């Protein structure tokens with residue numbers, strides 16, 4: 016019983032890995048940005064746009080040169096071939112500097128694994144190392160004006176022309192397209208078959224002639240996502256990922272791989288709120304001593320710890336060679352509404368002054384920024400409703416929604432786009 | 435890191451699940467619910483024979499000498515089956531208190547009897563409304579004799595032995611409270627069953643009238659023992675709640691697949707799907723918090739107080755959430771005596787109040803998080 020009893024101890028090998036990581040980080044991390052990074056939170060960047068890009072790329076490059084980038088990727092593709100537990104150890108040690116990875120989340124979490132599964136060996140050796148080292152940034156070109164949740168309803172066309180494909184259409188909400196070098200792109204290659212059956216996946220150079228990126232101003236005033244227009248853009252057939260008309264399955268692989276890159280750093284707003292309530296004075300003492308405040312805090316705290324231990328369970332399973340269960344699909348669903356509620360509550364505690372979002376605001380306006388960014392979190396990467404559908408159908412085995420368009424050829428589906 | 439139960443522990447879970455499926459179907463729970471028996475004697479004897487009662491009791495006291503993780507695994511199954519036996523009072527409270535603070539003689543006398551199913555034990559802490567607190571304890575101890583009234587005492591009417599929290603001084607300090615070990619067959623003790631939300635488990639009033647009692651542990655340590663005992667029991671009851679929550683979720687899911695309305699299974703309506711998805715979310719968060727609690731309990735980690743409070747709050751929420759929505763999924767059928775939904779609803783709400791209710795645990799959690807942050 017003792018041998019494999021529950022424990023959070025490092026094995027001697029893991030302890031050595033941790034010591035090495037800690038020493039390397041201590042010697043190499045960009046310490047001058049530690050303070051602003053510590054204060055950064057959802058919706059509020061630590062550094063302004065251009066500096067952030069530069070600092071994040073420099074840190075990623077330094078990590079890559081020393082073998083600390085994309086730890087779980089094979090060495091040949093720019094990674095370290097590390098175990099899932101070593102990844103967690105790294106994340107624990109990297110601490111706030113991990114926030115500098117924000118630019119690479121989509122590339123490392125979704126595009127890289129898709130390339131690994133479908134690109135040729137030569138392409139993997141060419142494209143993956145600069146993706147791992149942050150020299151090249153990748154974006155994900157899936158959503159369109161008329162197909163977000165219903166992504167299989169997309170209309171961007173790819174038509175064969177010799178050894179090339181010619182792309183025409185429009186993507187939207189593409190995070191980071193304005194600073195991305197490459198993207199993975201899902202297109203329609205056969206409109207005469209049902210919608211899931213006529214899709215094909217590619218990767219492309221974002222500097223290709225005919226690609227036009229137009230930033231969109233978000234509801235919170237920032238501009239992280241874009242519209243991307245394709246006008247007669249040529250993509251060589253060699254950059255096709257998976258078979259022609261098999262793009263839907265390729266996209267599922269992308270999403271499934273996302274599960275394997277589980278992390279333990281989930282943004283919930285709870286540590287921020289806890290600190291805030293510890294310092295905030297109400298009429299009759301510190302907020303944290305107030306019964307009602309405690310109750311709210313406790314309820315969010317157990318959700319946050321529940322999420323943390325859910326991912327640790329998954330990592331533990333992964334490290335034993337088990338496939339992580341579906342538990343992880345709850346992470347974003349729970350965290351996204353929690354952060355929104357947490358922000359609202361922090362403002363409520365401020366009373367009328369909670370409305371201020373400039374330098375006068377409490378906690379330097381952190382909760383105001385969080386409030387304004389949170390609605391996007393509930394939409395991006397699958398809306399709350401889609402996440403609940405996924406849990407109900409794939410985890411609990413409940414019937415799929417009734418789909419009137421499922422077996423109808425795509426070009427006969429009635430449409431109503433927006434705008 | 436290994437954040438899962440071992441294969442042996444999982445086998446124990448399977449074994450307990452099969453045993454309970456056979457010996458503790460809902461019909462058995464209803465025998466007690468309907469007042470035909472104060473608890474399921476045959477099941478209790480079966481627990482003893484399977485070694486469940488002494489799983490965490492060392493071998494020298496007649497137990498199996500396994501550990502707290504094994505106990506967590508059993509607790510989950512007990513909760514899942516709604517076993518109508520005094521397992522939590524006897525094992526998580528009385529036996530744990532004896533192990534924590536009992537003298538050699540006290541352990542020798544009671545632990546083997548607990549492990550063999552001969553003795554039922556409990557903790558007599560509460561005296562009416564309110565949260566666990568030294569100030570709430572009025573029952574007086576003087577010269578080794580107790581006088582006062584405890585209620586509700588879980589399984590108090592069927593218990594043979596109780597750990598009693600009593601007041602030995604009135605200085606206003608925690609050290610005023612001492613623990614006593616009381617043989618409930620002694621003179622001057624009267625126990626009577628009280629009507630309660632979940633009649634599949636008893637709640638009693640116990641009157642002590644100059645009753646004989648032995649001190650348990652250091653006299654001045656009584657309150658700190660109570661706090662530790664509650665923390666440890668919180669993790670174990672958390673597992674009962676997780677077991678119950680999972681079962682209520684399964685019942686709801688199965689019914690949603692089976693029941694047809696408007697020409698389709700009700701499980702194809704998004705309102706029902708999303709309700710069940712939210713139940714799954716609550717149950718999963720609770721399970722993960724309880725696993726952390728199990729780790730802290732089994733290693734006696736410094737993190738135990740915080741982990742226990744988080745497990746307790748999360749598991750209480752999950753079981754209540756799943757039990758109430760399971761009834762909703764079942765519609766009118768869910769509101770009949772005949773369907774088992776209300777058994778889970780009753781147990782969920784009764785367990786939510788055992789060991790102090792949510793506001794006590796919320797306070798404990800925040801206090802402990804604050805201490806950690808300050809350190």
Ligand SMILES: Cc1cc2nc3c(=O)[nH]c(=O)nc-3n(C[C@H](O)[C@H](O)[C@H](O)COP(=O)(O)OP(=O)(O)OC[C@H]3O[C@@H](n4cnc5c(N)ncnc54)[C@H](O)[C@@H]3O)c2cc1C
Pocket residue numbers: 121154155156157158160161162163164165187188189190191240391392394395396397398399400401404416704
């Ligand atoms: C900040 C941000 C970043 C993003 N980044 C990217 C990116 O990098 N790449 C990319 O490809 N996309 C990206 N997206 C797009 C995102 O994936 C879509 O916005 C999302 O999938 C929802 O699609 P939609 O906007 O078309 O909304 P719709 O699908 O039109 O949904 C509108 C509402 O209807 C509900 N709804 C839709 N279908 C159902 C259903 N079957 N059952 C119940 N309710 C339903 C939704 O839940 C929602 O409430 C990003 C979005 C945001 C907000």
